[in-house]
Amino acid sequence: MNRFSYMRAASVEEAVREVAGDPTARFIAGGTNLIDLMKYDVERPDRLIDITHLPLKGIEETEGGGLRIGALVSNDEVAYDSRVQDRYPLLSSAIRAGASPQLRNAATTGGNLLQRTRCYYFYDTGTPCNKREPGSGCPAAFGRNRIHAILGTSEHCIATHPSDMAVAMAALEALVHVAGPNGERVIPIAEFHRLPGDRPEIDNTLERGEIITAVELPAQDFSRNHTYLKVRDRLSYAFALVSVAAALRLDAGKVTDARLALGGVAHKPWRVPEAEAMLSGKAPSSDLFGKVADRILDGAKGYEDNAFKIDLARRTIVRALSQAAEGKPQSQTDKRIQ
Ligand code: SF4
DSSP states (O other): OOOOEEEEOSSHHHHHHHHHTOTTEEEESSOTTHHHHHHTTSOOOSEEEEOTTSSOOOEEEOTTSOEEEETTSBHHHHHHOHHHHHHOHHHHHHHHTSSOHHHHHHOBHHHHHHOOOOOHHHHOTTSOOTTTSTTSOOGGGGSOOTTOOSSSOBTTBOOOOOOSHHHHHHHTTOEEEEEETTEEEEEEGGGTBOOOTTOTTOOBSOOTTOEEEEEEEOOOOOSSEEEEEEEOSOSSSOOOSEEEEEEEEEETTEEEEEEEEEESSSSSOBOOHHHHHTTTTOOOOHHHHHHHHHHHTTTOOOOTTTTHHHHHHHHHHHHHHHHHHHTOOOOSSSOSOO
C-alpha cells in the first residue's frame, strides 16, 4: 500500500474543494471498496478526504411524498428503516441480498453506488486491464469471464457493476443528488452509471470533485407486487450472476405499471422501458413474461464462460415477474429461490 495523507472534511464545500483541486485525492467514507483497492494497488490516492463527519446522514421525507436518503446513511440503516420497508420494500430487499451484515453496517449509500467492478483482472495488477490502465487490453474477453457482462459490452471492457442496491434504485427511478465545484445538480439514476464504450476507466457521469449528497426515492406505490431475485454461486455471500428487481402495479388482474432492472449482466443496472411497456394492460402469464424477457435480452452476447447467463437471465426474469405478480417476494433470509 502506498503512503497517503489524511484529512477530515468539515463541510461539503471543503470536501469538494479538496478533491476538485487535487487529482490524487479521493473521498473516503465506509471504505469497504476503496481500502481493498488500495491494498491491491489498484487505487493509489496520495490524499484521503474523510467525509464521514459531514451532515449527510439522515433519511427525510420529501415534499413530493418520497424519501431523501443521505449519502452517508449506511446500507443497513436504509434496509431496516421502517419507511423504506413499508414504502420501498424492493430496495430494502435488494440491500439485504447483498454483502454481509458487517459490510452493510459500514458501507454507505453513496459508496455503494460508486463501488467498482469485481472483475478478477481489474484487481490483479500483474495483468492488463483497460479499466485500470487505459489502452492495455481486456484479458477478460478471452480469459475467465464467468461473472462478466452479456449486455452493453464493448471490445474494451465486459465488466459488470456489482451493486444490488443500485439495481433496485434503477427500478424505482431514484435521483442522485450531487454537489461539486459548479454547484448542485440531480442525476437520474439511469444516467448515473455508464456503459464502458471506449472509456471503460470511467464508471459514472460524476465530474471531478463532485460528491454524492443524497439519493431521492420518488413517491410511488410498488409496495405490494415486487421482488428482488438474486442468483449467485453461493447463497451465503456472493455477487450476483444475474439479479432482477421487479415491481408491478396491478388493477383488476391486469398490469398497469411495471419496472424491471437487471444486475450482474452489464456495466450498469440494465433497464429496457420498451419491455416494461409490453406488460401494460395485460394479465400476468408465463408466456407474456417470457416475451418480455426475450425483449430485454435482445442483443445479449455471451463469452466462453458466461454464455449460460443468457438463459439464466431469461429464467430469472420470468421467475421474478411471477413472484411479483403473485405478491410473494423472494425471502432474503431463506435465500433459496422460491
Ligand atoms: Fe478490465 Fe473491464 Fe476487461 Fe475486466 S472486463 S479486464 S475490468 S477492461
